[in-house]
Amino acid sequence: xxxxxxxxxxxxxxxxxxxxxxxxxxxxxxxxxxxxxxxxxxxxxxxxxxxxxxxxxxxxxxxxxxxxxxxxxxxxxxxxxxxxxxxxxxxxxxxxxxxxxxxxxxxxxxxxxxxxxxxxxxxxxxxxxxxxxxxxxxxxxxxxxxxxxxxxxxxxxxxxxxxxxxxxxxxxxxxxxxxxxxxxxxxxxxxxxxxxxxxxxxxxxxxxxxxxxxxxxxxxxxxxxxxxxxxxxxxxxxxxxxxxxxxxxxxxxxxxxxxxxxxxxxxxxxxxxxxxxxxxxxxxxxxxxxxxxxxxxxxxxxxxxxxxxxxxxxxxxxxxxxxxxxxxxxxxxxxxxxxxxxxxxxxxxxxxxxxxxxxxxxxxxxxxxxxxxxxxxxxxxxxxxxxxxxxxxxxxxxxxxxxxxxxxxxxxxxxxxxxxxxxxxxxxxxxxxxxxxxxxxxxxxxxxxxxxxxxxxxxxxxxxxxxxxxxxxxxxxxxxxxxxxxxxxxxxxxxxxxxxxxxxxxxxxxxxxxxxxxxxxxxxxxxxxxxxxxxxxxxxxxxxxxxxxxxxxxxxx
Amino acid sequence: xxxxxxxxxxxxxxxxxxxxxxxxxxxxxxxxxxxxxxxxxxxxxxxxxxxxxxxxxxxxxxxxxxxxxxxxxxxxxxxxxxxxxxxxxxxxxxxxxxxxxxxxxxxxxxxxxxxxxxxxxxxxxxxxxxxxxxxxxxxxxxxxxxxxxxxxxxxxxxxxxxxxxxxxxxxxxxxxxxxxxxxxxxxxxxxxxxxxxxxxxxxxxxxxxxxxxxxxxxxxxxxxxxxxxxxxxxxxxxxxxxxxxxxxxxxxxxxxxxxxxxxxxxxxxxxxxxxxxxxxxxxxxxxxxxxxxxxxxxxxxxxxxxxxxxxxxxxxxxxxxxxxxxxxxxxxxxxxxxxxxxxxxxxxxxxxxxxxxxxxxxx
Numbered sequence: 001x002x003x004x005x006x007x008x009x010x011x012x013x014x015x016x017x018x019x020x021x022x023x024x025x026x027x028x029x030x031x032x033x034x035x036x037x038x039x040x041x042x043x044x045x046x047x048x049x050x051x052x053x054x055x056x057x058x059x060x061x062x063x064x065x066x067x068x069x070x071x072x073x074x075x076x077x078x079x080x081x082x083x084x085x086x087x088x089x090x091x092x093x094x095x096x097x098x099x100x101x102x103x104x105x106x107x108x109x110x111x112x113x114x115x116x117x118x119x120x121x122x123x124x125x126x127x128x129x130x131x132x133x134x135x136x137x138x139x140x141x142x143x144x145x146x147x148x149x150x151x152x153x154x155x156x157x158x159x160x161x162x163x164x165x166x167x168x169x170x171x172x173x174x175x176x177x178x179x180x181x182x183x184x185x186x187x188x189x190x191x192x193x194x195x196x197x198x199x200x201x202x203x204x205x206x207x208x209x210x211x212x213x214x215x216x217x218x219x220x221x222x223x224x225x226x227x228x229x230x231x232x233x234x235x236x237x238x239x240x241x242x243x244x245x246x247x248x249x250x251x252x253x254x255x256x257x258x259x260x261x262x263x264x265x266x267x268x269x270x271x272x273x274x275x276x277x278x279x280x281x282x283x284x285x286x287x288x289x290x291x292x293x294x295x296x297x298x299x300x301x302x303x304x305x306x307x308x309x310x311x312x313x314x315x316x317x318x319x320x321x322x323x324x325x326x327x328x329x330x331x332x333x334x335x336x337x338x339x340x341x342x343x344x345x346x347x348x349x350x351x352x353x354x355x356x357x358x359x360x361x362x363x364x365x366x367x368x369x370x371x372x373x374x375x376x377x378x379x380x381x382x383x384x385x386x387x388x389x390x391x392x393x394x395x396x397x398x399x400x401x402x403x404x405x406x407x408x409x410x411x412x413x414x415x416x417x418x419x420x421x422x423x424x425x426x427x428x429x430x431x432x433x434x435x436x437x438x439x440x441x442x443x444x445x446x447x448x449x450x451x452x453x454x455x456x457x458x459x460x461x462x463x464x465x466x467x468x469x470x471x472x473x474x475x476x477x478x479x480x481x482x483x484x485x486x487x488x489x490x491x492x493x494x495x496x497x498x499x500x501x502x503x504x505x506x507x508x509x510x511x512x513x514x515x516x517x518x519x520x521x522x523x524x525x526x527x528x529x530x531x532x533x534x535x536x537x538x539x540x541x542x543x544x545x546x547x548x549x550x551x552x553x554x555x556x557x
Numbered sequence: 558x559x560x561x562x563x564x565x566x567x568x569x570x571x572x573x574x575x576x577x578x579x580x581x582x583x584x585x586x587x588x589x590x591x592x593x594x595x596x597x598x599x600x601x602x603x604x605x606x607x608x609x610x611x612x613x614x615x616x617x618x619x620x621x622x623x624x625x626x627x628x629x630x631x632x633x634x635x636x637x638x639x640x641x642x643x644x645x646x647x648x649x650x651x652x653x654x655x656x657x658x659x660x661x662x663x664x665x666x667x668x669x670x671x672x673x674x675x676x677x678x679x680x681x682x683x684x685x686x687x688x689x690x691x692x693x694x695x696x697x698x699x700x701x702x703x704x705x706x707x708x709x710x711x712x713x714x715x716x717x718x719x720x721x722x723x724x725x726x727x728x729x730x731x732x733x734x735x736x737x738x739x740x741x742x743x744x745x746x747x748x749x750x751x752x753x754x755x756x757x758x759x760x761x762x763x764x765x766x767x768x769x770x771x772x773x774x775x776x777x778x779x780x781x782x783x784x785x786x787x788x789x790x791x792x793x794x795x796x797x798x799x800x801x802x803x804x805x806x807x808x809x810x811x812x813x814x815x816x817x818x819x820x821x822x823x824x825x826x827x828x829x830x831x832x833x834x835x836x837x838x839x840x841x842x843x844x845x846x847x848x849x850x851x852x853x854x855x856x857x858x859x860x861x862x863x864x865x866x867x868x869x870x871x872x873x874x875x876x877x878x879x880x881x882x883x884x885x886x887x888x889x890x891x892x893x894x895x896x897x898x899x900x901x902x903x904x905x906x907x908x909x910x911x912x913x914x915x916x917x918x919x920x
Binding site for chain 1: 569570572573574576577580581583584585586618619620621624625627628631632634635638639661662663664666668
């Protein structure tokens with residue numbers, strides 16, 4: 001007789017990763033049509049920028065949205081990157097969790113190899129259409145054209161068309177995806193995504209054609225390519241036990257000391273020896289032969305031994321100077337300040353914080369500041385409230401820096417605060433990659449950078465506001481003169497115009513000294529001024545006294 | 558009243574003319590304002606009144622810190638002249654505030670933001686012109702009642718204050734224009750507390766003792782002080798003050814007698830040097846056995862005793878220094894109502910009658 005377990009076994013089968021995401025598309029950020037449109041553009045542009053970086057070319061990226069009907073769009077993204085070799089095209093676009101980036105400890109935009117194939121999947125799900133891919137790797141080789149879909153059960157690409165064609169460019173990739181979506185303008189739109197991407201990628205030129213067929217060009221402002229990132233070995237502080245077990249199995253080293261030195265960063269012969277002895281192991285032990293308990297001891301020892309922080313040169317910050325250029329080209333403001341912090345480490349992962357603040361200009365004065373968040377040069381447009389970056393900004397006291405702030409909210413004022421985190425592994429809170437996890441080390445670094453920029457901002461604001469206030473006060477006299485003339489004319493029955501004329505003449509004469517005085521007069525008069533202030537204080541005190549008397553009386557009466 | 562009518566507007570005009578002269582000479586115009594604060598208040602031993610000293614502040618128009626106040630001064634002066642004096646109308650402090658309250662064109666600055674500002678300017682104008690607020694036709698809220706053996710004329714109406722029931726005559730803000738028709742009283746008893754006034758009125762104290770009762774329901778207003786002064790000066794009536802036995806009572810008494818710091822400039826018209834303090838005193842506490850009714854002093858009371866006892870007009874007054882000493886020694890104060898423990902009408906039938914008969918006053 002079949003047991004219940006047997007019955008159940010009939011139903012139990014492997015879930016393909018594609019099937020899983022088909023049902024859980026919100027996990028990847030495809031939860032509503034507006035956001036889906038943005039996500040598709042974002043995944044494609046991220047890939048293009050990463051590819052150009054690999055090839056060390058200055059990126060020329062064209063993004064075009066074509067509206068087919070009310071809720072259907074074709075997204076086209078074209079780059080001048082290295083192209084993709086024919087054999088790999090189906091795998092990259094047609095298979096989830098396939099990519100070059102997941103396994104490397106290196107700063108890049110994509111991480112997991114989900115992004116673009118998820119877009120393909122989403123297209124298939126909402127429109128049933130295939131994704132079109134054009135690619136050329138060299139002027140000497142023919143370009144390839146593919147149409148593909150994903151076999152969700154097998155997580156395999158299903159190639160519908162595969163042909164060579166002539167393409168009048170040297171190399172590059174172009175992708176065309178038809179999806180169901182909704183185009184809106186505003187803070188979380190494709191427009192904003194492209195603009196913000198242009199700010200933090202000042203070396204790239206973007207051409208963006210929106211569904212209304214408006215063409216926007218974001219020109220590069222520097223020919224300087226981002227610093228090439230180096231792949232690094234994992235740092236002992238950042239690994240977990242399971243990871244260690246796998247590393248021990250996979251290593252090519254024959255002895256433990258060799259394993260530690262070659263497969264981790266920042267471990268030299270001395271440190272390796274120390275780690276082994278702490279774990280009660282010998283340096284010549286065979287990595288593959290370690291027993292469970294020994295591995296646990298080794299893991300513990302790795303965490304407890306003092307090891308240098310991982311090298312920061314695996315990171316590629318935008319750099320303060322270029323960040324300022326990026327801000328200046330896209331945001332019209334009166335004042336800009338940027339800063340790049342030295343590299344720091346969370347859980348064994350190197351990261352680096354950069355900040356830019358713009359103030360004044362076209363930015364709205366009365367509302368909350370605009371916060372722009374970026375991770376590895378990718379704008380984060382959603383989940384602002386859940387992000388560690390937001391927490392760092394709201395926990396900073398902005399009043400001393402000249403911005404208004406009520407409670408633990410974002411400050412108010414005509415400012416834009418841009419925050420960029422660069423890391424070999426950005427700790428996102430989920431796969432939609434929109435919010436940074438709350439690591440203390442990260443929040444602390446952001447706050448330090450904010451303080452540094454905040455101080456400069458406050459100098460500007462205070463100087464600027466003081467000067468403006470002074471100008472305003474003096475301009476008040478021009479408004480006061482007719483008023484005084486009018487009151488005097490009423491009081492004395494003299495002609496207003498005559499009095500006003502004379503007052504205006506005196507104003508002209510007094511103007512230089514008024515401007516220089518900053519509120520107080522010189523000589524005797526200034527003494528009187530101070531006195532008057534003192535007197536006012538005393539009168540106030542007297543009043544208080546009287547009031548207390550009164551209050552007491554009332555209480556008793 | 559009609560007699561003064563031509564004089565008052567001209568004093569305000571003088572202020573304007575003076576400013577105009579300076580402007581015509583091409584000078585930065587200024588107004589000289591005597592300082593109204595404790596630092597510039599002097600106790601005159603001879604006249605026994607608080608007087609304004611000689612310290613003066615100069616208010617310049619072309620000065621970032623003074624400009625607005627200067628404009629306020631001139632504009633409010635012109636309002637008082639044109640709207641009130643020229644038309645012979647009266648307006649409340651609050652009303653003047655609203656006439657003056659407006660936004661200066663082309664700015665977001667209001668001429669006055671708060672009534673405190675316009676009130677202060679009106680006080681300034683009193684000092685500058687030497688005219689009283691009443692003479693400038695500005696009144697304050699009326700607070701206070703009067704009953705007793707007096708008949709007076711108010712705006713053409715004849716009022717007999719012995720026939721006004723429980724409420725009594727409601728004392729107007731400006732009492733300069735009242736005239737006394739018939740006064741049969743031997744003295745005036747002023748108390749700040751309305752509750753005591755009601756007690757004495759119900760007991761017909763004024764009828765039995767041939768007197769006038771006045772209460773202020775709060776601070777002693779200028780109208781009441783002026784009324785008391787006129788009763789003292791014109792009708793030659795003694796004025797007795799009835800207050801709690803504490804430092805605040807002492808201060809209320811001193812304001813009626815010597816004047817207040819804020820109104821030192823109006824001392825002449827408001828102070829009554831002849832006024833006497835009838836009670837209750839710390840000695841009464843012993844005499845009438847009110848020790849159980851003592852309320853403990855708190856830090857505020859002690860601080861105030863220290864402050865008030867050092868005022869020039871109390872400093873050399875032995876009787877009052879003794880009172881302050883007793884307050885501190887007994888660590889307490891006593892309210893007038895405490896007398897009710899001796900019987901609800903003890904105050905009207907025994908206490909006041911005895912004290913006044915025996916002339917047990919503090920000066």
